[in-house]
Amino acid sequence: MPPRWARFIHPDAPDVHSKYVPTNDKVFKSPFGPFATTAEDLNVHEFCFPRDQPLPPDYDLFVNAVTDERVTLHQFYNRVCSVARVLRYDGLNPLSLARSPKDDTESGEILGLFSRNHIHYPMLAHACFRAELVFGGISPGSTPFELWHVLRKMQITSLVCHETLLPVVGEAIKLGKGPADQLQLVLDINKIVVLSDDASLDDVQGHRTVEALVRQGAHLPEPQRKLVGGDKLCYLFQSSGTSGLPKAMMISHRNAIHSGLQGMTVTTMTAKFAGVEPLTPQTVLGIVPAYHSYGMILWILRVNLQPATNVMMPKWDIELALRSIQKYKITALPLVPPIVRQLAQSPLTEKYDLSSVVSCGSGAAYLPPDVAYQLAEKLPNKTPIPSGYGLSEAASIASPPMAGLFGLRASEPGTIGFLLPGMEGRVVDPDTLEDVPKGTKGELWARGNVVCMGYFHDQKATAEIFAEPGWLRTGDLVLRDAEDRIHYLDRLKEMIKVKGLQVAATEVEDTLLDHPEKLVVDACVAGVDNERGDGSLFPRAWVVLSVEGKTQGEPTVVRKLNEHVSQRLSKHKHLAGGIEVVEAVSILVNA
Template sequence: MLPRWARFIHPDAPDVHSKYVPTNDKIFKSPFGPFPPTAPNLNVHEFCFPPDQPLPPDYDLFINAVTEERVTLHQFYNRVCSLARVLRYDGPNPLGLSRSPKDDTENGEILGLFSRNHIHYPMLAHACFRAELAFGGISPGSTPFELWHVLRKMQITSLVCHEALLPVVREAIKLGKGPADQLQLVLDTNKIIVLSDDASLEKVQGYQTVEALVRQGAKFPEPRRKLVGGDKLCYLFQSSGTSGLPKAMMISHKNAIHSGLQGMTAAAMTAKFAGVEPLTHQTVLGIVPAYHSYGMILWILRVNLQPATNIMMPKWDIELALKSIQKHKITLLPLVPPLVRQLALSPLTEKYDLSSVVSCASGAAYLPPDVAYQLAEKLPNKTPIPSGYGLSEAASIASPPMAGIFGLNPSEPGTIGFLLPGMEGRVVDPDTLEDVPKGTKGELWARGNVVCMGYFRDQKATAELFAEPGWLRTGDLVMRDAEDRIHYLDRLKEMIKVKGLQVAATEVEDTLLDHPERLVVDACVAGVDNGRGDGSLFPRAWVVLSPEGKKQGEATVARKLNEYVAQRLSKHKHLAGGIELVDSIPRTPSGKMLRREMRDMYHQRIKASKSQSKL
């Protein structure tokens, strides 16, 4: 019999000891080769739990880092089956759910998941997969205004909400149906379900709990059926795309399966190269949020593909993280750059035993090389922290592989490595849309089964995302070197990364211009260096005062604008980089705002000020 991991490697995959030959073709491919074949109509749940295979021996799958509550693999599977029976539109259906749409040309049931990291969040997602119920992951940091927008954008008809977030839901509902010329609020308040930390509760504030539904589903018989997946809509993600308020990005079952499969393929082939058993048990620190594509891969799309015990943290607490590493002998640390920096600089690391950590990886944003080296010095193997590359629209595109595999030279920090299994890439001039030669900077375009279907009910944004059929415009400036290694240079999109989270400059600008007292007539927002050296940015605003703004004065306007942004937008979108008054905002002849120019002028001024202070 073939080992369990054999299904993750294509029969014609290159030998791990062979030598990858770079190409001068405009399209370059992954050294790992193609994805292994999968059934065309495969459902995510049946990919993770093949119906013809028994479950492996039981183990702790999720552990709450705070309370020590545990869910084993077998408990997880049984709970998923029970809840899925309740959520099926063609089953007993006590909630009265309808069939989910296959894509954005149809109406249907879309369940919102509105919760922080929780040991039962992955169970909710897998129950949806098994019930063929499309869902939308929503940031638990959303303000009522942001939630109201996302509920409308995703056309959420039913909602699972953590009990702590019920007040936000109530305030969002009070905002009404929405403008007639936009997608309207369709949430049925009779279909709100509460995720409670108290498993004994049947209801919270009049709403049924998830646990009550699991207990109810356990009493229903299990019908025999073949699940449907493939190109059908699986879930929606929040994404800002290139601009504006968050959009709803469509992920099919095929997209999701290959996002989970990709890491398994790379890990299995890397283990073969290293001469060790592939995909052995890991213990993982669970801080990356599950509603984010990075967390979706880690906590949901890889369940039962590789044995792992996940120590889930509801929110970041550096000492709790260190205690968890020591207590549970955590082997893998998936992090984002600001957390890498905190661990690298914190003296608390000296108090705890980190000897169990085998590997650490960073994602969701650019990781500065110095940060990668600093944390490595505190970990047993001293290897610089690698930084993978992906985006919401294609969860994983490139990553630094193990040095030597396929004869590849090391990918030093500052590069994003080589294309991951199943991916193809191009580097294109963003203005002419012509491919550029190797060694020349351009926009990275990507193609592969992980690339999303497009934006839900937003044809214009989808057309901007795909300049050519199948080719995703990443909006990131890169350089492809002689070995086909990719070097990240800068962002082309008007997006600001704050602690790995996206901030659309236009969303903050629109909020400033929308102040009820009309204090400004023009506004520009860009990301500026936060001064901490972790690669993260702070949003900064440059504003042109209106007559009313001039009348009230600079200090009052700044205070009122900050208060309004804080009221309307999540914390990571607040203007931590400050507000600056200017006479005008520079623009191109066609009217495009020169945000990059404003940002660069600010950085030059700060740099000159620091140089002057040293004299």
């Protein structure tokens, strides 16, 4: 195998034509075998751009779907180097940045990235890697209060903000430093840099622009230094953890590298099994947000590992997405379930040519099987949309492999497939913390190099997700079948307790969507207070009406849905909290 592919495969990895043998052991492992070997102190940037390898021939790396502005691979690399020279704490350092902490036992510089998807967002992340500057990804949908909370939770000292979000930053700063008994706001307003869509600007509202840093860094000398990574803190993610407002989750360079490596391992071994060239060029629709762990893998951690032109959308727009697929001949569609559903049910898909699409996958949330089949019928290969599995605390844990690889049968929609390379799993009773037998539902625990370091300055929350050293409690209810395939059942923290009985939100949602008259196109179920003061909840549904539902009218639809749920589900699962008709259920990428 050529070196450019062999770097993604462990020397002891199983032969792709061998047969995986399931085990009854409490700890089960990936059919793909262990992670490929990497250096102990490897930095993410040097993983993607090895020092001893020249850049490949140039190509368009990022394209703005709205304006058609482009950044090539070589331009990307040169811009990364320029900005990194400016961001180095031990260089010219025009922003007066301090050294970043190696973990949460230290204080130091943490740069916030506050922007929607943008063709220069991945460049900023790689510049931070190269400058050994820790950054924190922040949802561009944050309200001023939410931003204020995250800035304090992540201890953000400096910030790159898209120009359209400056008013939100201003309102957040007005909220002050915060309570004395909590982490306080430490953002220095003199360290705010603006990501502007006008490349000619050096200044926006008194703040330097990213392009000004690019121009300044282009004239600085490149010092010779060894970049450090390994187990040191690399970046922070927002995560809800087990409850409450977002927490700041710590990702090391080792975590990030292995999150990017997994997909390359799977792709290479799958191509080898299929007898085709691995890691061929692709064109990808860029709607998954870069601040999210899913988007981080797609747009940042795989740069230069596989040739890919990424057509970036700043926000979800179904017609722009379909127009982009046709215009740029998109070959790969990484999506989230609400978008899969919208594409599956929209008549707009008939207006555009989707024949270029070779692959489509879903992640970030549970994908109902019916939706996986519906969208597949609109795409060339008719293959049901597979759904990978991961979470912010461990970006990639499991996915459905190609049928036949390692002798495995196809994973039907509704399952999340098998553990990814380098991962180990257990299924554990969430109450007793004892491993359960195969075929029994329980909480999935995961171990591997993608598992995060814990929550930043939050030992209590870290202890909750690591009941045993190294083992991440995912908070997801699963079943491991006889072949070691994983079936997703529900989110434990979203289980609704009704008089001591558990109600799975997804079960009720699927029942609503399965009404024979197809009255709704989307549904969300959650628990609401029963106002009796006993801690019990009532299930409540928020639904989006279909054309047929709108024709029949809201009162009729609510009555019919209640009747349908009452006929299909036990009494404690009935929608005692009511049904509310809404225009849309929140979509991840609009956050």
